[in-house]
Amino acid sequence: MEGVCCMASGVFKHSYKTKTRESLPIAIYNSGAQQCGPSHTWGPGVRDHYLVHHVISGCGYYTENGVTHRITAGDTFLIYPSVVVTYRADENDPWEYCWAGFNGAEAKILMSQTSFRKDDPVVRFQNPDEIRDAIVRIYQSSGTTPASELKAIGNLYLLLGLLMEQGPVSAAAGDLSLEYVESAIRFIAHNYSGEIDVGDVAASVGISRSHLYRVFMRHIGTSPNEYLTQFRISQACELLEHTSLPISAVAASVGYDDAFYFSRVFKKVTGQPPSAFLKSTEQPHPPERST
Structure with a gap:
């Protein structure tokens, strides 16, 4: 504008x-x-x-x-x-x-x-x-x-x-917890399409699963597993809305080999199964004009 x-x-x-x-x-x-x-x-x-x-x-x-x-x-x-x-x-x-x-x-x-x-x-x-x-x-x-x-x-x-x-606030000296969370988020963003779990995320950062859980809850108020799931489902929503991939291919693209399990997780996060979400994103066709 x-x-x-x-x-x-x-x-x-x-x-x-x-x-x-x-x-x-x-x-x-x-x-x-x-x-x-x-x-x-x-x-x-x-x-x-x-x-x-x-x-x-x-x-x-x-x-x-x-x-x-x-x-x-x-x-x-x-x-x-x-x-x-x-x-x-x-x-x-x-x-x-x-x-x-x-x-x-x-x-x-x-x-x-x-x-x-x-x-x-x-x-x-x-x-x-x-x-x-x-x-x-x-x-x-x-x-x-x-x-x-x-x-x-x-x-x-x-x-x-x-x-x-222009005005960043750094983590306190000696407190690496924010860096751990940032590193974990980057790892998830780069690897969510593979068969990774919270153990892999923690290993990539170099801390235990329990330590990773604590720093996630402290800084973003959600667990690493919830964050990974939400990230995957958000990417799935984008694929469903903007590509013509079948649901099974979308599931595989965001790290779920089992399409039925993916559908259950998708419904738990979004409140509707992938098929219903896909239908809700379809643009209605305009009525045909009579000649």
């Missing part, structure tokens, strides 16, 4: 929302830009995903846990999932902001490597224009085709890279 950040006068809102898939490593929930009217308010309420706002001009107020922050142009603030928040445009100089909402299996660990913290959710980054441009690119690339979805997710990763690069 051209000029989304150049409309400094007049109230407007441009946004895009996508289907949500919590089992994906990372998924965009929504993105957009808005010039708010005086005292325009959202909340109090909660989000079910991470939501990054960058203020382009004007100012406003963001409140969470009883603490109110005054936010001005160039600031970026993060709304965490399941936290009650309120944010309001200034009465005399209402803000214009852009935003990107996302979640997924990797979201928590990725955001833990930025300088945002629940007790400090407002950051002024070194190059705020880069943050603004990265968020706008997410919105501009959003769409319903596989190509546009991949472009949008790629731009989301670029945004996350900027958030880490």
Whole structure:
């Protein structure tokens, strides 16, 4: 969308929302830009995903846990999932902001490597224009085709890279637990299509299964086995939706030799069997015109 950040006068809102898939490593929930009217308010309420706002001009107020922050142009603030928040445009100089909402299996660990913290959710980054441009690119690339979805997710990763690069928070000295989790996630992403289990993941990192379980629960709140299963099923969803592979081939492609077992796991994770999911993604054919 051209000029989304150049409309400094007049109230407007441009946004895009996508289907949500919590089992994906990372998924965009929504993105957009808005010039708010005086005292325009959202909340109090909660989000079910991470939501990054960058203020382009004007100012406003963001409140969470009883603490109110005054936010001005160039600031970026993060709304965490399941936290009650309120944010309001200034009465005399209402803000214009852009935003990107996302979640997924990797979201928590990725955001833990930025300088945002629940007790400090407002950051002024070194190059705020880069943050603004990265968020706008997410919105501009959003769409319903596989190509546009991949472009949008790629731009989301670029945004996350900027958030880490301009203000990363490292693991404490001597604490390798975050590195273990990152290494395990990379191993899963590269090897999920093979016959790997949690023992293989732990061995690749060089720690015991029980140690791997503890660090996963500490940093991302899910077990290694649950993460591996969710990752495989998320990849299966992509294959079912965007290829013509039969279910048995999809199962084999994501590490399941037994298609019946794959179907049971798929239904447990998504709430429906692969055949029903596949049917739900089929585009209805338009009615034929009579001649």
